[in-house]
Amino acid sequence: xxxxxxxxxxxxxxxxxxxxxxxxxxxxxxxxxxxxxxxxxxxxxxxxxxxxxxxxxxxxxxxxxxxxxxxxxxxxxxxxxxxxxxxxxxxxxxxxxxxxxxxxxxxxxxxxxxxxxxxxxxxxxxxxxxxxxxxxxxxxxxxxxxxxxxxxxxxxxxxxxxxxxxxxxxxxxxxxxxxxxxxxxxxxxxxxxxxxxxxxxxxxxxxxxxxxxxxxxxxxxxxxxxxxxxxxxxxxxxxxxxxxxxxxxxxxxxxxxxxxxxxxxxxxxxxxxxxxxxxxxxxxxxxxxxxxxxxxxxxxxxxxxxxxxxxxxxxxxxxxxx
Amino acid sequence: xxxxxxxxxxxxxxxxxxxxxxxxxxxxxxxxxxxxxxxxxxxxxxxxxxxxxxxxxxxxxxxxxxxxxxxxxxxxxxxxxxxxxxxxxxxxxxxxxxxxxxxxxxxxxxxxxxxxxxxxxxxxxxxxxxxxxxxxxxxxxxxxxxxxxxxxxxxxxxxxxxxxxxxxxxxxxxxxxxxxxxxxxxxxxxxxxxxxxxxxxxxxxxxxxxxxxxxxxxxxxxxxxxxxxxxxxxxxxxxxxxxxxxxxxxxxxxxxxxxxxxxxxxxxxxxxxxxxxxxxxxxxxxxxxxxxxxxxxxxxxxxxxxxxxxxxxxxxxxxxxx
Numbered sequence: 181x182x183x184x185x186x187x188x189x190x191x192x193x194x195x196x197x198x199x200x201x202x203x204x205x206x207x208x209x210x211x212x213x214x215x216x217x218x219x220x221x222x223x224x225x226x227x228x229x230x231x232x233x234x235x236x237x238x239x240x241x242x243x244x245x246x247x248x249x250x251x252x253x254x255x256x257x258x259x260x261x262x263x264x265x266x267x268x269x270x271x272x273x274x275x276x277x278x279x280x281x282x283x284x285x286x287x288x289x290x291x292x293x294x295x296x297x298x299x300x301x302x303x304x305x306x307x308x309x310x311x312x313x314x315x316x317x318x319x320x321x322x323x324x325x326x327x328x329x330x331x332x333x334x335x336x337x338x339x340x341x342x343x344x345x346x347x348x349x350x351x352x353x354x355x356x357x358x359x360x361x362x363x364x365x366x367x368x369x370x371x372x373x374x375x376x377x378x379x380x381x382x383x384x385x386x387x388x389x390x391x392x393x394x395x396x397x398x399x400x401x402x403x404x405x406x407x408x409x410x411x412x413x414x415x416x417x418x419x420x421x422x423x424x425x426x427x428x429x430x431x432x433x434x435x436x437x438x439x440x441x442x443x444x445x446x447x448x449x450x451x452x453x454x455x456x457x458x459x460x461x462x463x464x465x466x467x468x469x470x471x472x473x474x475x476x477x478x479x480x481x482x483x484x485x486x487x488x489x490x491x492x493x494x495x496x497x498x499x500x501x502x
Numbered sequence: 503x504x505x506x507x508x509x510x511x512x513x514x515x516x517x518x519x520x521x522x523x524x525x526x527x528x529x530x531x532x533x534x535x536x537x538x539x540x541x542x543x544x545x546x547x548x549x550x551x552x553x554x555x556x557x558x559x560x561x562x563x564x565x566x567x568x569x570x571x572x573x574x575x576x577x578x579x580x581x582x583x584x585x586x587x588x589x590x591x592x593x594x595x596x597x598x599x600x601x602x603x604x605x606x607x608x609x610x611x612x613x614x615x616x617x618x619x620x621x622x623x624x625x626x627x628x629x630x631x632x633x634x635x636x637x638x639x640x641x642x643x644x645x646x647x648x649x650x651x652x653x654x655x656x657x658x659x660x661x662x663x664x665x666x667x668x669x670x671x672x673x674x675x676x677x678x679x680x681x682x683x684x685x686x687x688x689x690x691x692x693x694x695x696x697x698x699x700x701x702x703x704x705x706x707x708x709x710x711x712x713x714x715x716x717x718x719x720x721x722x723x724x725x726x727x728x729x730x731x732x733x734x735x736x737x738x739x740x741x742x743x744x745x746x747x748x749x750x751x752x753x754x755x756x757x758x759x760x761x762x763x764x765x766x767x768x769x770x771x772x773x774x775x776x777x778x779x780x781x782x783x784x785x786x787x788x789x790x791x792x793x794x795x796x797x798x799x800x801x802x803x804x805x806x807x808x809x810x811x812x813x814x815x816x817x818x819x820x821x822x823x824x
Binding site for chain 2 (some may be wrong): 272279280319321322324332339340420
């Protein structure tokens with residue numbers, strides 16, 4: 181199969197590209213390198229069947245020739261308001277990557293009769309009033325709120341994907357991706373796992389807001405990619421499918437685990453609870469559909485996934501330090 | 503003031519254009535005449551301060567020179583699945599009119615330091631679980647449902663409007679328009695008032711689904727335009743404002759009123775209740791914010807508004823009959 185994968189230089193995109201290449205596919209990776217990493221492109225370029233196209237998905241796409249599938253993963257995705265690459269600081273580009281990018285991807289898929297897969301997100305559920313969230317929950321998003329630039333853009337992308345399916349009979353897939361972690365994650369992503377690992381590798385105490393009793397669920401990237409590949413290769417699944425890990429950990433348990441795995445003697449530092457924009461509110465996937473449809477569920481336990489992520493962060497920090 | 507008004511050939515757009523022209527403003531009316539009417543353009547062209555630009559808001563806009571405001575009203579708006587001009591049959595164009603059109607309008611406003619007003623809709627509330635709907639209700643929309651092409655596109659347009667306000671300090675207004683009726687409404691709009699009036703003027707029985715006990719609220723177009731103009735001219739009101747009529751009528755009472763005002767002896771015909779996609783589910787505006795902020799509330803009672811609408815439909819039907 182010859183596929184176009186947007187966002188190929190990003191965290192999830194690069195893992196998916198590598199998996200598809202190993203499975204024998206030809207991958208045309210499109211990325212503007214705004215939030216993606218050039219080192220991910222260099223890694224992918226070691227595969228002869230990888231072709232890099234430095235292009236912004238917002239702009240009309242060059243004709244890249246016949247393809248069997250388009251997978252749209254390009255978008256700023258970090259909610260960190262303190263990072264210049266977090267979507268709060270790239271609001272218009274985030275909206276355009278998802279609306280314009282999805283449109284160009286769908287038109288490309290339509291031209292070549294290709295399959296289209298949209299990387300959507302648990303953020304379409306917003307601040308959910310239902311736990312865990314099944315796919316038929318319509319979500320709770322403030323259309324004029326600060327986070328709307330991401331949440332509403334992904335909802336728009338889903339609606340447009342379904343419109344091409346209904347209007348033009350396009351073969352489409354929508355994956356709603358929950359919290360994922362693993363190697364190649366941006367260190368300044370602003371979410372709790374990279375924050376903890378970076379603090380631990382520097383020997384600093386891990387910062388916990390409040391008592392650390394709040395819970396989160398985390399999916400290791402290899403598990404996520406396996407679910408996406410199964411959805412992508414399955415016949416006829418036009419509706420959204422949640423992929424994520426439903427197991428919940430408290431922030432306190434996570435912090436202790438990171439300190440244990442890194443051998444960090446810095447301990448913990450408790451700070452007053454505050455609403456941090458970068459920390460998503462509690463979300464937990466209902467993965468019944470993925471279990472039934474794809475015979476999929478997460479396999480990698482948190483300690484094992486964290487161990488591999490810590491190794492990757494350690495290597496990158498050492499390389500950055502020269 | 504010199505303003506760009508998109509959708510100027512449409513039902514609401516043409517009324518707003520005329521009002522702004524009468525108030526002494528210069529109006530550049532943009533429309534692609536997809537769902538708008540050429541006769542509305544001809545009427546507006548009788549005003550020397552009106553300029554028509556035949557252009558699709560989805561495409562990059564020509565530079566129309568310095569303007570003080572951009573008002574974005576262009577979009578297919580009829581939910582009628584049986585009309586080729588209903589948005590269910592124009593899903594991609596509807597999404598692009600709202601996303602691409604809003605973007606081009608915002609960029610134009612930004613270039614000239616102009617005010618931007620977005621015509622949003624009660625459809626952002628979807629199938630509401632709160633009655634009546636205040637502006638801080640986040641809505642209940644299915645992102646992958648049939649109606650999402652309109653509802654999610656308007657939510658996206660709101661989010662993008664707020665993003666330009668937050669990121670670029672743009673002076674913005676968002677009006678959420680509830681059910682409106684009046685002269686120049688499309689006869690094949692698919693909603694209950696045009697359906698009833700057309701049936702009544704043909705001497706046919708008015709079709710009621712179920713017992714007619716379900717309620718609707720209807721705002722006369724002059725009331726709506728007055729509210730929009732007040733919001734538009736007010737200083738500093740970046741948040742959405744509902745404009746609509748909170749008074750509810752049963753479908754049965756509405757049907758009897760139409761038969762009475764038209765002198766239709768055709769009576770009523772009851773058919774089994776069914777979900778008609780074109781008939782929006784129950785929505786009723788909470789207009790507290792409009793009352794407090796704009797000192798506005800609807801003035802035209804339903805019988806008076808219906809009378810004027812019936813006269814307009816009668817004239818147009820006679821003209822169409824030659």
